[in-house]
Amino acid sequence: MPAVPSWIIEPIWDQFQALIPPIADTHPLGCHNPRIRDRIVFDKLVQVLVFGAAYAKIADSTCSATTIRTRRDEWITAGVFDQLEQLCLTAYDRVVGLDLENVTVDGCLVKAPCGGEAAGKSPVERGKLGTKRSAMTDASGIPIGCVIAPANRNDSPLLRPTLERLGRFDQGMGVGLPDRITVHLDAGYDSAKTRDLLDELGCTGVISQKGFPLQAGARWVVERTHSWHTRGFKKLQTCTERRTRVIAAFIALANAIIIIRRLIRIAWTTHRWDTRPSKRP
Template identity: 30%
Template sequence: MRNATGCSRAGKRKGRVSVRQKPLETLWEVPNELWERIEPLLLEAFPPAWTGRSRADWRKCFNGIIYQLRTGCQWNHLPRRFGSDRTVHRWFTKWVHAGVFLRIWSALVEECDELGEVHWRWQAVDGCLGKARMGGDLVGENPTDRAKRGTKKSLMVEEDGGPLSVVVAPANCHDSRLLKATLESIVVQRPAATRARPQHLGLDKAYDTPTAQQVVATMGYVSHTARINRGEWLPNDPAELKRWLRRRAARETKKKGGRRNPLAGGS
């Protein structure tokens, strides 16, 4: 049991004072050095007006947006320290339509690249599915979730996992169809691959198609794609297919100790 100061009576009796732990309120706040890079981009998109009401605290709004995106809470459940939830949501909508977040992303990646912190030698592309309960323009039936409405994000990262590009599409769009758009949507100028400095691209089995591999080669990458187990080869000619089935039936009969496979057909 605690008193008004938040100290345990048992702790007082034992000569110890236990202080109630408070949540880290600075977890969602943009550091000063990062804000110095972000604020000029916001001012460029929305210059301050000479007349009218004073503008909202952009830094609080930006911190509130980060909080909402990371926690997934509803906008009207934002903590009060971020200001009015309507104001935060209004500026979020304005910045999205003005392409501000894309400019911030591009500027930060460009600065990292100038410092040599973007490692272009190894890159990877993969897709992930997400739900879209509220609908939208880029929504399709999710093939892995009972055809519920959803989206697919095709994301490209560099060697250390830093995001380089993203493409959003309906959930029923195959990963390989988004590969070209993903490679062309890198937010900065990608350095050209050379023989001395090749660029490798890691892909999973979804990209093991002739079209996807042609895109990889055209873009100058060295492909590292997981291969699909396509099973045994089947001949196209009907007569050859019949002979092939007989030979396979004979092999299976031999493996089973001479017992004939009833599905094998004629002799």
């Protein structure tokens, strides 16, 4: 059974392949072993992301664990994962449209048993190591930004770097930001510091008040996105990577899959194309 259906992964691979920089053969004799095909390594990385298995468990006769990790690091250095996520967001905006007038920010705690750069004592796991993801979505729950931090960091200090991820839409993506943005937050952000930050950035805040019953409002979409991350991608449910750049790469790949899945599901009723699924996904 494939990790991701072909109608999702094939368009992602087509774009991913176009972003991979050419490799120069620097061997002095030109007699090294043939390079493993990029598609094989890409499929292995998708399996690692979805199933959460170790690289050694995914490796087989076609590709070793060392090759998977080495090629992954090459693509991270080249910025392939970040570019892929941005292109998916641009495609979604052109076909469906991103609703950036209302954005939602919230944190999500996950276990990090291997420790690393983004690990800290989790306040909800009796001090065990964990990682926090401060995620931002548009009004329909499309992930548009994420900041990684240790689990013992509060949500409020992560709000500024998370909202600064909106700057990617003004840097050549062709999307653009609305004149006024409303930020929906839970009670963990209910402070004068948060309101001052929103005023500084020119945003309007809709913040749940502390000491009152749960006030979901329009904030529920980010909770659903957290569920997409943790239930659909075991690698994000239990973070076993030790380096922040690797975690960010897997999150970008997961976001690309989520965005394309939503794009195809919505466009199924309005567009026609050669590889369109016979039934609405």
